[in-house]
Amino acid sequence: MGLQFCKHLKLGFDTVYIHWANAKIRNSTSDDDYLYSVLLNKLSEISGISYINIAETARVCGRQKLAAKLLQLETSASNKVPLLLSMSFHSLALKESISSGNVDLIYLVLFSLYNQLPLGDFFKLVSTNKFASLLFVKYCLNLNKLSVLKNFHFQEDDYFGSFLLHVLEVYNSPLENTEFISHFNSIISLLSKDPDMSLEHRELILQAKLLSLQCKLEADLTNAQLTVRYNNYTPTYLKSLPSLSSLNSSLNAYASKHGQHLSFVGLSLFQTITKLVLLKQYSLANSVKHDFNVADSSYYHLKLRALVKIRDFVELDKLSKAKNSPIGFKPFVDELTNAQQFQEAAKYIPFCKLSQRPPLYLKINFLNEAVEAAIAAKDIGTLRSIHEQSTQYKPTKLEADLSHLSQGDQQALQKLVAASKIIDSIYFKQLWKGCLELKERLQRDSSKSEKDALLYKYFMVIKGPWDASDDDNSFIEGVPKKPLGSNVYPEDMTKEEFLSWVDTLCEDDKKRARGFYDVIERDCDGKLQLKGYNEAYKEYLEPAAQLLQEASELVSDASLSAFLLGRSKSFIDNDYVTSEISWLKIAESSPIEVAIGPYEVYKDNLFSSKSFYESFIHVRDFDETKNLAKFTDSLQFIESHLPVPDKYKNTELKKPTIVVVNEIYSGGDTSVPMTAAYNLPNDEEAIKIAGAKLTLIKNVQYGKFESVLTPISNLVLVEEQQKHVDFGAFFTHVLLHEVAHSNGPHHIVDDSNTTVRSRMEELHSTLEEAKADITGLFAASLLVKNNTITGITLEQFYVTYLASAFRSIRFGLNEAHGRGQAIQLNYLVDNGGFEYEDGSGKVKVNFENIETAVSNLTRDILIIQGNGSKEDAANFVEKYGNNREKTIKLLDLLADVPIDIQPIWREVSESAQPGSKCIIF
Ligand SMILES: [Zn+2]
Structure with missing residues (x-):
């Protein structure tokens, strides 16, 4: 009846349903569960209805449980979270706000809870959720509420957090190094109370030790007054905060105003070692390595990088030979290659693993070495790169317009291309007596593997085993040096032998011997003789x-x-x-x-x-x-x-x-x-x-x-x-x-x-x-x-x-x-x-x-x-x-x-x- 009525009045259906539900709640004497099922039964007839108003009615009528249940049906977090708060469903409100992903909403809940709850309860609630904790920490840091934060960490038994806050406080009032170290040492003891923090604890003791070392180094090497740089002691997630970056700049400003050197203090351990190498303090660097138990491999990496930077190749050579390099030799090649020191890089490639060598040679453009290494290592990828992008012969599409050719001319082109392929064979035969056989073997093998295919392809590109761009060296194993007279003279024939033989010939044969179209060979007695190309091929x-x-x-x-x-x-x-x-x-x-x-x-x-x-x-x-x-x-x-x-x-x-x-x-x-x-x-x-x-x-x-x-x-x-x-x-x-x-x-x-x-x-x-x-x-x-x-x-x-x-x-x-x-x-x-x-x-x-x-x-x-x-x-x-x-x-x-x-x-x-x-x- 009500629905028929509202059709006439053009009212929305939801209004009628909500009105009905509110009346039902006000008048009902049933328990919450029963009433919920009655309401749900009716309200599910219509979709997209807002439950906020109905839940509010339930709350006003003192039916908290029903209100909470109804709110669960509500899809809009920004509608229901304030209501949950007002009904003191604190943890539910926090949970809903977090799952909504709406940061403003989470802050609203945190704010409201911070004001409503005793601090202990608030901390307890916030610490149940990692994301909420982080937001809260961030909020405190932004507003510089360090005492609240300290309290929070203390309540949480978060010693590391407390420690960081101490550090932050120190930052806010720059101290001299020695003072800082003593302060630092006292707060380290905070951390030692936390059984879960033993790693961090040890790390911090090491930091204190490093700081002492750095102070001494500066005193020794620069004799300058020292101050603290904090970067070193700040975990990454805190570094990203705006308050810290402003701190950073104020500290730097302070340091420069006082003309202080920050050359060692503030560096990490690895940076300290690097710096010593850059200053060519090799024995000092070595003793720091031992004092701080730096792993061999890390030390090698650091020293290598620094030596390349200062181009001390003699010391680098010593490093490579001091003992069997714990990092292998590839990093040596990589560093030198990046620094464009190709000749130096090439010295270390032979010490690398067989499989590593081809791409390393390729990278420094030692193409011949790359080809050899690639063949030895059966490295198809590198062979392909050498062949295709090789830098030597860029594959280029040759275009030609055939539109003006008749059908006969086009067919003739096919015959001519076929004849040209036969010409290839004659040429190989002329070039060297083993060449055609080699070409045919490479061609046969080219289907066996990709490597073989590439060898054949390269052979065809340079038309034979000898590379003119490489002083005519062969790129295929077992191929002899290129014979001077190719295969159109006997390989063992000298110029003198040829000349004195020519003298014995009649005029016609003299001309043929010096001419274009006859091969010079040995007869069965070993004497030189002429053979026309038509016979030879x-x-x-x-x-x-x-x-x-x-x-x-x-x-x-x-x-x-x-x-x-x-x-x-x-x-x-x-x-x-x-x-x-x-x-x-x-x-x-x-x-x-x-x-x-x-x-x-x-x-x-x-x-x-x-x-x-x-x-x-x-x-x-x-x-x-x-x-x-x-x-x-x-x-x-x-x-x-x-x-x-x-x-x-x-x-x-x-x-x-x-x-x-x-x-x-x-x-x-x-x-x-x-x-x-x-x-x-x-x-x-x-x-x-x-x-x-x-x-x-x-x-x-x-x-x-x-x-x-x-x-x-x-x-x-x-x-x-x-x-x-x-x-x-x-x-x-x-x-x-x-x-x-x-x-x-x-x-x-x-x-x-x-x-x-x-x-x-x-x-x-x-x-x-x-x-x-x-x-x-x-x-x-x-x-x-x-x-x-x-x-x-x-x-x-x-x-x-x-x-x-x-x-x-x-x-x-x-x-x-x-x-x-x-x-x-x-x-x-x-x-x-x-x-x-x-x-x-x-x-x-x-x-x-x-x-x-x-x-x-x-x-x-x-x-x-x-x-x-x-x-x-x-x-x-x-x-x-x-x-x-x-x-x-x-x-x-x-x-x-x-x-x-x-x-x-x-x-x-x-x-x-x-x-x-x-x-x-
Ligand atoms: Zn020319």
Whole structure:
């Protein structure tokens, strides 16, 4: 009835229920339990009702128990806690306030109880709950109610708490040390009464002892008046309180006002020992260790850290040898590494556990040691880091746009990539007689474990077991030193034996013996003999020839097709000149660019005459090719302006064809550092007939500039010249380098039938690369001045070139480009073109001198080549082809910069549709 009624009046249902409940309580004579069940039965018909009002009615009617029970039903703590308090349900009120997590509410209860209850009862109640105790202590401290607090602790038999309060009181009135110590000792006895506090007690006795020691130390070492610093004696939870931080500052202010030294007093025991070591008071530190029974391991840690800080490596060495280090040797390495003392750190790594060594070496950039240690410890993680982030060869995605390729061209790419993989095998066979077998073993084993997989991967990145960036040392156990003549001469053959054998040959065979395409071997009597590459590598060349032939049927461009067919024939009959000429005739409109066959002679360290198989599979970048073609028009202009007498100039200059490409795959003799450009053919016979073609690989060059040259520039160049480092200058100089291979004498001046290469033998590659670099730079200044090159300044060319010198030198002095660059750097420094800045040791271009210095170096190299005196060449290379101290210092800064990039290829997709956009990495 009441409910129907209130519907009409639009009253809330709860109001009616509450009214009903209140009336029921007032009128009922039943006991609390019965009445509670009646009320609950009715009130549970409605949810969310507030019980506060009903409980209050019960309280007023003297039904305390019922009121408490009803309040249990109430969900809002802030409503019910005040009521519980007013009904004197103290402990329940405290409990509810704490479980509400509402700090204000808890304070309200604490306050109210503090005022209502006798102090003893209050303390008893508060101490039943840890959180409440802490809040109360905090409250007292904040308001500086220290006497209340002291009382609280006393009631609680909390001796430690009481002790702390004593200490706080002491803080409030700074005492002199001696006074403090006596006070301190007397309050320590407080603590000794508490059986649970024996640990703290002992700790405090130790503190008193330390304080006495520190006073004595200060008296001895600084002879200064002393005062107390309290930090030491304050537990952490008290330190966070605001009253203490203000205390802290007032004490510090007091100390500084009185000009007092706080140098020992106030330090912890460990800090005291550290301080003594820092002051080089080693025997004092040692006696403190013994007096205070400091554990060996802690003492070692402290002393180690302090010694590294003051760089006392002699004492550190003594420490490591005093007895078997209780902390091992890893902390030595860690501390030294953190302090950037890498050479010192390296001394302790061999004493660490086998498993600890690889990452430690890696951290200090001792990569070769890291590889060895990782292999010894079977440490996959480190091998992966060495391989992947190694600092040496940054994996880089190589992108290329295939959208303009026909379906046939895309299918041909697959054939060409397959042929390139065969070229890899031939190359390994040429490199060393055990190499292909080693490669196949590593490849087979690569599925066994991750470590094996990584070994194989690294082998493929550096294309063999010898690391050019590590003086050609092998990273695989059991591999001999790299043979000078690789596997294209008998390993035991000397130069003298070869030369006297050549003398016995007919003219044709003489040419073959010194030529590109024949292996020198021993017959069954041990005599030297010739064997054509087609015979020596028949089992690989035949399937590769088959693939080239198939590709020739698929490609869209007829001239490319002719080259592929011709090259396929060369693989069988060993005549490369014919197909080199058809390679030079590949139309500028062909969308695919391929170089595959025996080309470079860098790996022949005996005579620089045997060519090694390699392959490049590219797609053309037509826009860039057009941009760059204008430089070939300048070739004669450059030649005419070379700073040498006319007889050193090339009179048979042939304009090289220039193409710009993006790389899809490369195989064979194409390890890191990645080829960024090449000028082929190398065969003078083919060049005489049809010239040469320059291929610039733009995606590779861009990767190098970003990942290598830029970070190098930031480290070696003086700051004000870093702004001149520029990709355009870098890219154009690579082009000019390649153009410049055509410049200058290729035959010696007084015998036009003798090539420079045959005279210079193993020195030729180094000199020729140096020539191309410096003549390219010389050409840059000519072409900027006559406006052929626009948008790149001479400053950009010179500065970018200087930074780039450091990039090349890092390839190692065993590598032609690296040594060639060392020659140029030293020559230009000696001639004032480059300078090392005093102090920082960084390099800069001297813009006044650089032009003349470049011109002089161009002249000197061209004349040495043209004169054909190997002795002059040897003296020149000997004088300049090394790394001097200032260079080495800068190279040391580059430890974290990649030496070069390594390619990340993606398989050429079989389902690639003609005309579809397909990015290849
Ligand atoms: Zn070159």
